[in-house]
Amino acid sequence: MMTQKQIWVEEHLSGRQLPSMSNEDPSEMVVRFVKFLKNKKLPLRGQAIDIGAGKGRNAVYLASLGFNVHCVDYVQAVLSTIDNRAKKKGIRHRLQLWCARIDEEWNFASNFFDIAIDCYSSIDIETINGRKKYLSELYRTLKPGGYAMISVVSSDDEIEKELIASHPGREKNSSIWPDTGKFQKNYDEDELREFYMNFEIITIEKIKKPAHKLNRNYQATNFYLVLKKGGENV
Ligand SMILES: C[S@@+](CC[C@H](N)C(=O)[O-])C[C@H]1O[C@@H](n2cnc3c(N)ncnc32)[C@H](O)[C@@H]1O
Numbered sequence: 001m002m003t004q005k006q007i008w009v010e011e012h013l014s015g016r017q018l019p020s021m022s023n024e025d026p027s028e029m030v031v032r033f034v035k036f037l038k039n040k041k042l043p044l045r046g047q048a049i050d051i052g053a054g055k056g057r058n059a060v061y062l063a064s065l066g067f068n069v070h071c072v073d074y075v076q077a078v079l080s081t082i083d084n085r086a087k088k089k090g091i092r093h094r095l096q097l098w099c100a101r102i103d104e105e106w107n108f109a110s111n112f113f114d115i116a117i118d119c120y121s122s123i124d125i126e127t128i129n130g131r132k133k134y135l136s137e138l139y140r141t142l143k144p145g146g147y148a149m150i151s152v153v154s155s156d157d158e159i160e161k162e163l164i165a166s167h168p169g170r171e172k173n174s175s176i177w178p179d180t181g182k183f184q185k186n187y188d189e190d191e192l193r194e195f196y197m198n199f200e201i202i203t204i205e206k207i208k209k210p211a212h213k214l215n216r217n218y219q220a221t222n223f224y225l226v227l228k229k230g231g232e233n234v
Contacts, residue, residue: 004126005074007182012055012078017180018213021054024085026061027119028209029224033149034065036203036226037115042147046114049141051102051134052121056082056095063094067115070096070108103130106137113141116148120222123152126183128171131195139198144231148199154206154221155186159214177214192223199227 002010015022037044045066050059053071055078063069063086071082079097086092100107103125116138125131142148153160155173163175164186173186187195192204203226211220 001181004124004183007180008075008124009077011180011182012075017177017182017215020212021057023057024060026058027151029119029149029151029207029222030058030061030117032224033115033117033147033226034062036149037147047112049108049113049116051116051118051138052124053082054078054119054121056085058117058119059095060085060089060091062115062117063091064089066094068094068096070098070113072098072100072102072106074099074101102137103127103133105133106141108141110140111143114143114146116142116146118148118150120151120153122150123185123187124183125185131185135195135198139229142229144229146229147202148225148227148229150196150223150225150227152192152223152225153184153186154223155188157186157221158218159216159220160184160186187223189223192225196225196227199229202226202228 011017048062048067048069050069050071053059053073056071059069059071059082073079076099079099082097086095122131122134125134160175164173167176167178169176169183175184205224207224208219208221211218
């Protein structure tokens, strides 16, 4: 049986099941978050973390706006893709690449990041303890007053709802993808509110859109969250 990391190494090479992960345009969730920051009149600079950065569609976008982006992913190959994409755009100096796990201690000081994004990444951590570690590291490293954008797949997403019924994981609302065995944790709103309870939940929205995965066109249902760490904005 392949580990979750091996499944990701293979998926990043082939782009077989989640072709959107190879897009160069940023996720609309991150674009929406940037609009939120602009509306708050917050500067689009400072330290950002892209948690599970993948091929960097979001990290390169944030860096092009002016953020210094720390990309963390456990697949070395995607960091090389980010390296190439950033060089082509002349913004390589605004990206730091870290080949590391997001479900173990993060190699960053406390209160370091102005913003954080987790664009469908922590849903791929295959243990509850791993997700709790991600959560405590997110809280520790975000500055007081800092904002985090989290996007996750809803448990009533068209495909995930089917998989939760036909190929359930051990945890509530989780699935094991057929063919590869990839684990995915999906959420309902109550679970999200409980999991992120240490943060102030600024926004929690369910968003539907046409999408493509697992060789299917379907209606995706995702959650968009903006979280704030309590304390003064610094
Ligand atoms: C669904 S992809 C999202 C990628 C990116 N955030 C985006 O929106 O394009 C999840 C990413 O998280 C990474 N990942 C999953 N679990 C991880 C872990 N435990 N430690 C580090 N990276 C992980 C995978 O390699 C993959 O690049």
